[in-house]
Amino acid sequence: MKTLFDKIWEKHVVQQIAGGPSVFYIDKHFIHEVTSPQAFQGLEKRGLPVFRPQQVVATADHNVPTLNQHLPIREELSRRQVATLIENCSKNNIELYGLGHPFQGIVHVIGPELGITQPGMTIVCGDSHTSTHGAFGAIAFGIGTSEVEMVLATQCLMQSKPKLMRINVDGMLQNGVGAKDIILYIISQISASGATGYFVEYAGSAIRALSMEARMTICNMSIEMGARGGLIAPDQTTFNYIKGRLFAPHGELFDEKVAEWSQLFTDADATFDKEIFIDAAAIEPMITYGTNPGMGIPVTGHIPALSEVEASERPSFEKALHYMGLQPGAAIKDQKVDYVFIGSCTNSRIEDLRQVAAFVKGKHKADSVEVWVVPGSKQVENQARAEGIDKIFEAAGFQLRQPGCSACLGMNEDKIPAGKYCISTSNRNFEGRQGPNARTLLASPLTAALAAITGKVDDIRNYLEPVVINERWRMENEILVNQ
Structure with a gap:
């Protein structure tokens, strides 16, 4: 019996090194202007090309101004980083959704809305909140700059399989309580380090009742409790969201993919290293008061x-x-x-x-x-x-x-x-x-x-x-x- 994570993991292991990590294949690599410049520089120093540029998607998001984007960026470092991203993508034939492009936006927003993010994928980005994409039933996680370089060069990473945790949220949420309250509540209960070393699957009736955008909020903050990432099994809500999006499969191919994606679930008898159960009705509107996301309380507390x-x-x-x-x-x-x-x-x-x-x-x-x-x-x-x-x-x-x-x-x-x-x-x-x-x-x-x-x-x-x-x-x- 296998978990959802196991099923995706096993399909992407290229080679298991005896007594060591796995050579792990990456389906989609998102990059932005902050963590990619040093990676491209490393490739140039070694004389290496980008191995599969068609599997890399770039956007400018971290350093961009949010007023008057038609004007030159005023801050020098931000301007230089965005210009470097443009240059690197041009040199390496990488699709760039930069300022002025109709698809520009935060990397973890544009991937799903364009239909690039799909169930069963492995997805990485030099950004800790790459776990957002796990809402689609994908193994998605953030990587460091040296790992960005490794994926650009090989489309693979060296990865050790993490421990697995399942967090079940069952029951009806109170009116006014949403996905952000759910995840802040979870983190307040287990602490900002409570899931360190784990990849988390979110399950239960309250999770299944959420929209895709709400599920993305949940998975986005998995890293804030120390987890490597978070994911949710795809279902009809997932398929409805993906259908018709620009880079999603279309026609008969979409139906074929849905049949494939429908097999992405945790088997009934699969086991986790740790399991947590939460009553959705107990969750109140939440807010933090301190300097880490685990320092959260109900607004009435x-x-x-x-x-x-x-x-x-x-x-x-x-x-x-x-x-x-x-x-x-x-x-x-x-x-x-x-x-x-x-x-x-x-x-x-x-x-x-x-x-x-x-x-x-x-x-x-x-x-x-x-x-x-x-x-x-x-x-x-x-x-x-x-x-x-x-x-x-x-x-x-x-x-x-x-x-x-x-x-x-x-x-x-x-x-x-x-x-x-x-x-x-x-x-x-x-x-x-x-x-x-x-x-x-x-x-x-x-x-x-x-x-x-x-x-x-x-x-x-x-x-x-x-x-x-x-x-x-x-x-x-x-x-x-x-x-």
Whole structure:
């Protein structure tokens, strides 16, 4: 009996080295401007070509500005890195979706929306959140720059098989609780290192009920609990999402692939090294208070008191709270915020923007808050404009920007000022992540949208009608999520 991971792994092992790692074949390699320059430089020094350029896809995302993308990039390092990516892709016949291209966007957003990401694949990128693609039933994980060079040169990696964990989430979610809350809850329960050494499969009725975009949010943050990656078995929801996308199989070939993909599931008697069971009904809207994603609590909860923290962890706990300007034992609800960032490879897809727009329609942001909404791709941006989402944001005082990683990380022009609090839909709240001395509170798009309106942390459940926000948006606008 085999797990989903086993089935994909075994098909991609080129050679098993006795007493060592496997030579592991990679189907698709995504690259961007930050981790690829040194890899190409290494190839040039050794006189090696890119082995299979047709299996490499490039985009510019980390360093790009999200305003006035038609103008030259102002920051010198960012400008140089993007220019180097253009040069390297041109030299090596690699498809590049750069600034100005209709497919440009965050690498982990464009792969799925273009139909490049498919079940059963092995996918790598020099970016830790490559685990996003695991939502399609793929083995997807981030690699370092030296490994980027190895894949460019050989289309293979040296990999040791990780331990396997399954996290089962069963039952009905509360109204207002979504994928981001699920994954923040899981990480808060097992810690930011609780899945170290494992590849995680997410299963259970609550996971199966999620849309593909929500599943991507779950898998995206697998790395934030130390996992090598995360994946979800493909099903009809997966196949419906893929069908008709530009680079997906079409016609009879699509039907053949669905028959193949339908065999990608964990056998009933397969075993895992570790298994966790979670009641979906117990999950509340979540938010982080510290400087790693494991420091999360319900928005109605309180920051742990010192007595609730193990003695060995108190120094780092106190350091985190000092950085965040928060007190042990304090409630997080009503904490004032200065910025709201809705974006990143975690929550910048059209479904995320629709949820936010449905909630803020007819409302206006608090005067004390600056709100940035950054779509994950040009396609998301264009779809948002076609649906009138941009007008809703404009009326609410939200700024809809152009695609990029933006304020997820302080590597571009979109930085949160020192000492300011930002509720962010991104994936990391490390010290300085959004800019020097910026203070980050991770939350779902709905919790972030509510903070934009009220100017503080609050419980979205108190503001919602008893309907699913995204379903209401679809009904009111007579559109389909997967057009």
